Amino acid sequence: MHMADALISPVVGGTMWAATAGVAAYSIKKIQNDLDEKKIPLMGVTAAFVFAAQMINFTIPGTGSSGHIGGGMLLAILLGPYAGFLAMASILLIQALFFADGGLLALGCNIFNLGFYTCFIAYPLIYKPIIAKGYTPKRIFGASLLAVVIGLQLGAFSVVLETLLSGKTELPFSTFVLLMQPIHLAIGVVEGLIVAAVVSFVWKERPEILEKVAMGESLGKVSIKRVSVVLAVAAIVTGGVLSWFASANPDGLEWSIFKTAGVEELEAPDGIHQTMAEIQSKVAFLPDYSFKAPEDENPASADESEGSASWPDVNSGTSVSGLVGGGLTLALATIIGFAVSMFKKRKHNQTA
Amino acid sequence: MSNIENTTFDMRVLDNLASKETVIHRIHPLAKLLTTVIYLTVVASFDRYEITGLLPLFLFPVLVITLAELPVKHLMKKMLLAAPFVLGIGILNPVFDHQVFVVGGLTLSKGWITFFSLVLKSGLMVLAALLLIATTGMDKLVSALRMLKVPKLFVLQLLLTYRYIAVLLEEVSLIWRAYSLRAPQQKGIHHKAWGSLIGQLILRTFERAQRVYQAMCLRGFTGEYNTGEHARITVGDIVYLVAWSLFFILARVYNIPMIIGSLLTGVVK
Numbered sequence: 001m002h003m004a005d006a007l008i009s010p011v012v013g014g015t016m017w018a019a020t021a022g023v024a025a026y027s028i029k030k031i032q033n034d035l036d037e038k039k040i041p042l043m044g045v046t047a048a049f050v051f052a053a054q055m056i057n058f059t060i061p062g063t064g065s066s067g068h069i070g071g072g073m074l075l076a077i078l079l080g081p082y083a084g085f086l087a088m089a090s091i092l093l094i095q096a097l098f099f100a101d102g103g104l105l106a107l108g109c110n111i112f113n114l115g116f117y118t119c120f121i122a123y124p125l126i127y128k129p130i131i132a133k134g135y136t137p138k139r140i141f142g143a144s145l146l147a148v149v150i151g152l153q154l155g156a157f158s159v160v161l162e163t164l165l166s167g168k169t170e171l172p173f174s175t176f177v178l179l180m181q182p183i184h185l186a187i188g189v190v191e192g193l194i195v196a197a198v199v200s201f202v203w204k205e206r207p208e209i210l211e212k213v214a215m216g217e218s219l220g221k222v223s224i225k226r227v228s229v230v231l232a233v234a235a236i237v238t239g240g241v242l243s244w245f246a247s248a249n250p251d252g253l254e255w256s257i258f259k260t261a262g263v264e265e266l267e268a269p270d271g272i273h274q275t276m277a278e279i280q281s282k283v284a285f286l287p288d289y290s291f292k293a294p295e296d297e298n299p300a301s302a303d304e305s306e307g308s309a310s311w312p313d314v315n316s317g318t319s320v321s322g323l324v325g326g327g328l329t330l331a332l333a334t335i336i337g338f339a340v341s342m343f344k345k346r347k348h349n350q351t352a
Numbered sequence: 353m354s355n356i357e358n359t360t361f362d363m364r365v366l367d368n369l370a371s372k373e374t375v376i377h378r379i380h381p382l383a384k385l386l387t388t389v390i391y392l393t394v395v396a397s398f399d400r401y402e403i404t405g406l407l408p409l410f411l412f413p414v415l416v417i418t419l420a421e422l423p424v425k426h427l428m429k430k431m432l433l434a435a436p437f438v439l440g441i442g443i444l445n446p447v448f449d450h451q452v453f454v455v456g457g458l459t460l461s462k463g464w465i466t467f468f469s470l471v472l473k474s475g476l477m478v479l480a481a482l483l484l485i486a487t488t489g490m491d492k493l494v495s496a497l498r499m500l501k502v503p504k505l506f507v508l509q510l511l512l513t514y515r516y517i518a519v520l521l522e523e524v525s526l527i528w529r530a531y532s533l534r535a536p537q538q539k540g541i542h543h544k545a546w547g548s549l550i551g552q553l554i555l556r557t558f559e560r561a562q563r564v565y566q567a568m569c570l571r572g573f574t575g576e577y578n579t580g581e582h583a584r585i586t587v588g589d590i591v592y593l594v595a596w597s598l599f600f601i602l603a604r605v606y607n608i609p610m611i612i613g614s615l616l617t618g619v620v621k
Binding site: 002004005006007008009010013014024025028031032038040041042043044045046047048049051052053055056057058059060061066067069078086087089090091093094096097098099100101103104105163167168169170171172175193194196197198199200201202205206209320321322323324325326328329330332333334336337338340341344 | 355356359362363366388389392393395396397400403404407408410411414415417418419421430431433434437438441442444445447448449463466470471473474477478480481482484485490493503505506508509510511512513514515516517519520521523524528538539540541542543546547548549550551552553554555557558560561564565568575608609610611612613614616617
C-alpha cells in the first residue's frame with residue numbers, strides 16, 4: 001500500500017507531510033511526559049522487529065497463497081499509540097530511503113495512511129474499548145481482527161483520495177475504490193488473524209508486556225457510549241461523502257479534479273505564461289487541455305513507441321524541434337557524465 | 353527466504369557507498385537533503401502530459417552518479433524493482449483516457465503519453481532518493497535532521513531502528529531456517545504457528561531491548577543524544593544547493609529541449 005512519489009502532486013504530498021509532522025509532534029510531546037528513557041531503545045528495537053517480521057510469509061489456510069503483516073496495529077498494541085506511530089514513521093522512512101519503497105515526497109502520505117489510522121483511529125476507538133474489560137482470548141480475537149480491518153480500510157480509502165486529488169492517473173474514482181477496498185479487506189482479515197494469534201501468545205506468555213502498555217498510555221477513560229457516538233458520526237459522514245462521490249458522474253468528477261489540480265500547478269510567472277500560450281496556439285492538438293504545457297511529448301513517445309514522426313494534425317516543425325531537442329538534451333547529459341568521469345580518471349592516474 | 357538476504361545486502365551496499373570520499377560525499381548533508389527535496393518537488397510538479405520538459409532533469413542523477421563514483425548498474429536495478437506498482441497503476445491510463453492522438457496513421461490513446469511521463473518521473477524520483485542515501489549515509493542524514501530541529505527523541509529512535517534492522521533480520525532468518533528445517537516444503541508459516549513464531553520473536557525483542565538499554569546505561573546514556581559538533585556549512589555547500597535549485601527551476605519554467613530543438617532546426621533551415 002506504499003504510495004510512490006510519481007503518483008502524487010506536490011500539493012497533496014506537502015499537505016500530508018504537514019499533517020504527519022503535526023501528529024508526530026503531538027506524539028513526541030505525549031511520550032515525553034511519561035517517558036522513562038528506557039522506552040527509546042524499546043521503540044527502536046521493536047520497530048526493527050516489525051521491519052523484519054514484515055518479510056515473513058504466512059500461509060493462508062485453504063488457499064495456496066500467503067500473506068504478511070503491515071505492522072501498524074501490532075506496534076500500537078505493543079508500544080501504545082504514540083510510540084507506535086513514531087516507530088511506524090521510522091520504518092517507512094528507512095524503507096523509502098533504502099528500498100525506494102514509497103518515496104520521500106509521498107512519505108507523509110504513507111506514514112499517515114499506515115500509521116495514523118491504525119494508531120489513532122482503530123486502536124483507541126476499536127481495540128481499546130473492546131479490551132478495556134480485560135483480556136480474554138475471544139476479546140483479543142475480535143478486537144485485533146476488527147481494528148486491523150478498519151484501520152486498513154481507512155488507509156486504503158485515503159490512498160484512493162490522495163491519488164485522485166494528485167491527478168497523475170486516469171483511474172476513475174469508482175473503479176479505484178472498487179479495486180482497493182476489497183483487496184485490502186482480504187489483506188486486513190489475514191493480518192488481523194495474525195495479529196490476534198500473536199497478541200494471544202504474548203498475553204499467555206508475558207501478560208505484563210501488554211498490561212504495561214495499557215496502563216502507561218491511558219487515554220483517559222474511554223466510554224463505550226462516546227465511542228459508539230463517534231463511530232456513528234464517522235459512518236454517517238463517510239456514507240454521505242461516499243454517496244456523493246458515487247452519485248456524481250465519475251467522469252465529470254474526474255475531470256473537475258484534474259482540471260483543478262492542473263490549474264493549481266500552472267502558477268507560472270506571467271511572461272512565460274504568455275510565451276507558452278503563444279507556442280500553444282501553434283500546437284493545437286491538445287485543445288481540451290488549455291492549461292497544459294505546450295510542448296510536445298508526442299515526439300518523444302513516438303520516438304519510443306513507434307519511431308515514426310509523421311504528424312497529420314500537428315505543426316511538423318514543432319514536433320521535429322521537440323524530437324531533436326529532446327534527443328540532444330539526453331545526449332548532452334550523457335556526454336557531461338562521460339566527460340566528468342574521463343576527467344576524474346585522468347586526474348586519478350596523474351596523482352597515482 | 354531470499355528477500356531477507358537481499359534486504360541485508362541492499363542496506364550493506366548503500367552503507368558502503370555512503371562511506372566513500374568524493375566531492376559529492378563531502379558536501380554538507382543538509383545541502384544534499386534540501387537539494388533532493390527541491391528536485392523531487394520540481395519533478396512532481398510537472399504536468400502529467402509532460403515528457404520532453406523532464407529530460408534536462410536527468411542531468412542531476414547523471415552528474416551525481418559520476419562525481420560520486422556510484423555503480424550505475426546496481427542503481428538501475430533498484431530503480432526497476434521499484435517500478436511495478438507505478439507501472440500497474442499507470443498502465444491503466446491508456447484504458448481510461450478517451451482522448452486520442454494520431455502517430456503515423458495509428459490512433460493511440462493519450463493515456464500512453466501520461467504513462468510514459470509517469471514512468472520517467474518515477475525513475476527520476478526513485479533515483480534521487482537512492483542517491484541521497486548512497487552519498488550521505490544514515491548517520492549524516494540524521495545529523496541534518498537534527499539541524500532541521502527534528503526532536504531528538506525521534507532521531508534517536510530512528511537511528512536505533514536502523515541499527516537493529518540488520519540484527520533482527522538475522523534473527524528472523526534464523527527462526528525461518530529452523531522452522532523450514534522442521535516443516536519442509538511449506539511456502540509460509542502454518543497458521544497453527546502464527547502466534548507462537550512471531551510471539552517468541554517479540555519476547556526475544558523485548559529482552560534484547562532490555563539488554564540494549566542496560567548496555568547504553570553502562571556507557572553513560574542519560575536520554576541525551578550526542579552527535580558531537582555538526583559539520584559547518586561552507587560556501588561550496590550553499591553554491592551546490594543554490595546552483596542546482598536554479599537549474600531545476602529553470603528546467604521547470606522553460607522547456608529546454610524545445611528551445612534547443614527549435615534553435616537547431618531553425619539553423620538547419
